[in-house]
Amino acid sequence: MNSNTKEIITDKDLRQISWRALQGATSVNYERFVNKPLLWQIGPALKKIWGDDKEKFSEALQRHLVFFLSTPQIKSWFGGLFVALEVELKENPDMDPAYINAVKTSLMGPLSGVFDSIFLNCIRIVACAVGISFAAQGSFLGPILYALIYNIPAFIMYFGTAKIGYRMGTAAVTNLQESGLINKVLEAASILGLIVIGGMVYSNIGVNLALTFGPPEALTSLNDVLNGIFPGLLGFATFFLFYWLLKAKKVNTLYLVFGTLIAVVVLVALGIM
Structure with a gap:
C-alpha cells in the first residue's frame, strides 16, 4: 500500500466506522440480514477509496450488499477489515475482488460463534446474576451493575477494534499476496461456505x-x-x-x-x- 492511499483512511474514518457500528442491527431483513447496516457503516470510507471512479464505487457498494451476519460487538472490527481489503484492492489490480467476500464468508460464522458465546452466554449471564442478586434485595444498583458489566466490554469492542481490523486486514492481504495463498484461501472459503450452507439446510429446513x-x-x-x-x-x-x-x-x-x-x-x- 503506498503512502497516498494509506492516508485516505484516517483515524477519524475508523472512529466513524465504530460509531456507525452501534446501529448495526437497525435494518434487519431475513434474506441478507444486516447487509444494509454494514454498507451504511463503511459507506463513507468506500466513497473515499473509490469516489474518483463511479463504476468501481458502484461495484464496491454491490460487493457489500451480500449476506452478512455477525455478533454486533465485533462489527467495528469487521468494518476496519473490509475497508483495509478495499484499499488493497485499489492498490493491487491483480487482486481478485471475490477475495473480499470470501474472507467475509469464512470469518463471520466462526467469529460470531466465538463472540456470541462470550457476550451472550458468558458476560450477559454474569451481568444478570450480579444485577439480579442486588435487585432481589431491593437495591437500585441491580440494573446499573447489569448495564455496566454487559456494556463496558461491548463498548470496548465497538470503539477499540476498528483500527485493529484495519491493520490486520492490510497485513494479512500483503502476507497472502507474497506467499501466493490467496487462491487457496478462496478455494477453502468456498468449500467452507458450501459446508456451512449444507449444515444449515439440514438443521433448519x-x-x-x-x-x-x-x-x-x-x-x-x-x-x-x-x-x-x-x-x-x-x-x-x-x-x-x-x-x-x-x-x-x-x-x-x-x-x-x-x-x-x-x-x-x-x-x-x-x-x-
Whole structure:
C-alpha cells in the first residue's frame, strides 16, 4: 500500500466506522440480514477509496450488499477489515475482488460463534446474576451493575477494534499476496461456505410428510424411507426449489414466504404433512 492511499483512511474514518457500528442491527431483513447496516457503516470510507471512479464505487457498494451476519460487538472490527481489503484492492489490480467476500464468508460464522458465546452466554449471564442478586434485595444498583458489566466490554469492542481490523486486514492481504495463498484461501472459503450452507439446510429446513403405506400392523412412514435414502432429502429439495425460484425466475421473497405458508396450510389440511 503506498503512502497516498494509506492516508485516505484516517483515524477519524475508523472512529466513524465504530460509531456507525452501534446501529448495526437497525435494518434487519431475513434474506441478507444486516447487509444494509454494514454498507451504511463503511459507506463513507468506500466513497473515499473509490469516489474518483463511479463504476468501481458502484461495484464496491454491490460487493457489500451480500449476506452478512455477525455478533454486533465485533462489527467495528469487521468494518476496519473490509475497508483495509478495499484499499488493497485499489492498490493491487491483480487482486481478485471475490477475495473480499470470501474472507467475509469464512470469518463471520466462526467469529460470531466465538463472540456470541462470550457476550451472550458468558458476560450477559454474569451481568444478570450480579444485577439480579442486588435487585432481589431491593437495591437500585441491580440494573446499573447489569448495564455496566454487559456494556463496558461491548463498548470496548465497538470503539477499540476498528483500527485493529484495519491493520490486520492490510497485513494479512500483503502476507497472502507474497506467499501466493490467496487462491487457496478462496478455494477453502468456498468449500467452507458450501459446508456451512449444507449444515444449515439440514438443521433448519424440516419437511415432514404424514403419509404412510403398508399393512395397518406394520405401517411405514414415507418420510422415514426418504430419509433412509438421503437424510434431509425433502429439506434439500425445498432449498434447491427456492434457490431456483430466486436465482432463475427472480421470484420476490415475499411471494415465497406467503406462498410457503399457504402451501403448508393446504398440505396439512389434506393430511399430506
